[in-house]
Amino acid sequence: MKQEGKGLSVWQLTMLALGTVVGGSFFLGSAVAIRAAGPSVLLAYVIGGVLVYFILSALSEMTVANPAAGSFRTYTEQAFGRGAGFTVGWVYWTGLVLAMSSEATAASILLRGWFPRLPLPLLGAVIIVSVTLLNLLGADRLSKLEGGLAAVKLLAIVIFVLIAIGLIVGIGAGLLGGGAASGSGSRGAVGLGALRGASWLPGGIRGIAGSMLIVMFTYAGFEVLGLAASETRHPEKTIPKAITLTIIALVSLYIAAIAVLLPLLPPTLVSEEVSPFVSALSQHGLGWAGTVMNIVLVSAILSTMLASVFGLGRMLRSLAEEGHTPVWMRDRTNIPYRGIAVSGVAMLTGLGLGLLLPHSVYLFLISSGGFSLLFAYIIIMASHYRLRKRKGGPLAGQHGLRGFPYTSWIAMGGLTVILASMPLIRGQGTGLAAGIMLVVLFAGSYAVSYRVRKSRKTSPKPLRQRPSGPAAASGFAQGEMSEELTVDQEQDRD
Numbered sequence: 001m002k003q004e005g006k007g008l009s010v011w012q013l014t015m016l017a018l019g020t021v022v023g024g025s026f027f028l029g030s031a032v033a034i035r036a037a038g039p040s041v042l043l044a045y046v047i048g049g050v051l052v053y054f055i056l057s058a059l060s061e062m063t064v065a066n067p068a069a070g071s072f073r074t075y076t077e078q079a080f081g082r083g084a085g086f087t088v089g090w091v092y093w094t095g096l097v098l099a100m101s102s103e104a105t106a107a108s109i110l111l112r113g114w115f116p117r118l119p120l121p122l123l124g125a126v127i128i129v130s131v132t133l134l135n136l137l138g139a140d141r142l143s144k145l146e147g148g149l150a151a152v153k154l155l156a157i158v159i160f161v162l163i164a165i166g167l168i169v170g171i172g173a174g175l176l177g178g179g180a181a182s183g184s185g186s187r188g189a190v191g192l193g194a195l196r197g198a199s200w201l202p203g204g205i206r207g208i209a210g211s212m213l214i215v216m217f218t219y220a221g222f223e224v225l226g227l228a229a230s231e232t233r234h235p236e237k238t239i240p241k242a243i244t245l246t247i248i249a250l251v252s253l254y255i256a257a258i259a260v261l262l263p264l265l266p267p268t269l270v271s272e273e274v275s276p277f278v279s280a281l282s283q284h285g286l287g288w289a290g291t292v293m294n295i296v297l298v299s300a301i302l303s304t305m306l307a308s309v310f311g312l313g314r315m316l317r318s319l320a321e322e323g324h325t326p327v328w329m330r331d332r333t334n335i336p337y338r339g340i341a342v343s344g345v346a347m348l349t350g351l352g353l354g355l356l357l358p359h360s361v362y363l364f365l366i367s368s369g370g371f372s373l374l375f376a377y378i379i380i381m382a383s384h385y386r387l388r389k390r391k392g393g394p395l396a397g398q399h400g401l402r403g404f405p406y407t408s409w410i411a412m413g414g415l416t417v418i419l420a421s422m423p424l425i426r427g428q429g430t431g432l433a434a435g436i437m438l439v440v441l442f443a444g445s446y447a448v449s450y451r452v453r454k455s456r457k458t459s460p461k462p463l464r465q466r467p468s469g470p471a472a473a474s475g476f477a478q479g480e481m482s483e484e485l486t487v488d489q490e491q492d493r494d
Contacts, residue, residue, distance in 0.1 A: 016310070023301060025218045030276060044215045046251075061400050069314055069321070072223060072383065088379045094442075096311070100304075106301060107298055111127075223311070225246065227314045264280040265279055309340060315339070368438055370422075385405060
């Protein structure tokens with residue numbers, strides 16, 4: 001597969017990753033983490049940053065050694081066989097499609113505040129169609145648009161940090177058209193005084209464990225770095241640099257934002273229904289922040305959807321190239337038009353399910369999105385561990401994961417604990433159940449199809465030989481699944 005144009009640069013790749021990661025889960029979802037852990041949520045963000053560093057380092061090592069378009073799905077197949085690659089690829093794709101259809105609904109609700117006469121289904125469909133069509137422009141053009149949207153989000157966090165620091169030290173509210181609000185938002189409640197009476201561990205270890213799930217969701221999306229590897233220039237240099245910049249930007253901005261948020265808005269005043277950043281500024285007379293934050297939220301959601309569709313298209317192309325989809329899904333061009341289009345149609349279907357299915361059933365499906373991401377991260381670490389053990393050393397020289405194998409064990413153990421803690425967060429227990437069902441569904445589907453193919457190949461067929469070359473291709477043209485490997489070869493790879 002040729003690279004599109006000159007390929008993505010370090011800056012474009014970094015902004016693409018940040019565009020995927022910094023989304024509504026941080027601007028809105030961080031309230032859940034703060035309520036669960038209180039001030040100790042800072043520790044949760046530090047732990048989350050360390051885990052992300054380990055995961056990205058492992059992904060970087062595998063990517064530099066083999067910049068495959070399928071990224072972690074391809075590495076899973078190399079480490080554990082075709083069945084594992086099939087399962088993780090489809091679980092990730094399905095979970096992310098459902099999550100993005102939910103994001104489209106959230107953006108529609110925000111937009112309807114400005115366009116009250118437009119129905120939600122229409123707004124949601126327009127958003128999905130728009131992000132799908134924009135992805136058809138290609139990685140280079142998309143990265144420029146994504147860079148602009150990501151810049152809006154990052155700039156919003158930086159401005160919030162500066163305003164918060166001004167409020168904490170006693171300046172800024174008057175200049176920004178605000179004043180001290182009454183009650184808990186008064187000047188007496190600003191600074192460390194606001195935290196003096198608060199418990200630093202209100203939920204204990206259970207609170208930190210529960211908050212880790214939300215924290216990891218706010219970091220989620222960085223795996224797009226691996227999916228974009230085949231479209232970068234000099235991946236052995238570009239990927240490690242982009243990963244370093246992404247980690248530094250994410251961890252520093254997240255920790256800085258939460259650190260200045262807590263003195264402005266004690267955890268007891270945080271509402272899960274409102275962005276804590278809006279609440280903090282409103283408490284100090286900056287009510288206009290709500291309108292500005294809504295604009296930021298819409299841009300954040302659109303940015304996340306753009307980058308996610310980018311990854312969905314590449315994941316589907318990888319599945320198609322390995323024969324895990326009908327042959328008509330195969331793309332022979334630099335841009336995976338069919339993978340992007342199918343992903344867009346799937347998101348529209350998810351949007352429709354939200355309107356047709358009972359609310360509880362739809363939430364059950366949507367909640368699998370979070371599981372699919374954590375599941376993918378565990379698989380990344382497990383694949384890296386097995387491939388490196390198989391080789392007996394680093395896969396890519398100086399780009400290896402530091403502290404191996406201990407850091408691998410820490411990452412896999414930590415992610416498993418976070419996954420098991422899903423029931424501790426209200427509404428996420430269904431996510432664990434739905435995610436496990438997805439894994440069982442796709443693993444079972446592969447097992448059944450494998451047995452069917454094996455029985456066909458082992459059954460006696462006198463006077464006929466298995467076609468090869470052009471004759472074999474004709475079978476694929478009729479919609480059959482690609483079977484590029486014989487059963488014996490599949491058993492060897494498994």
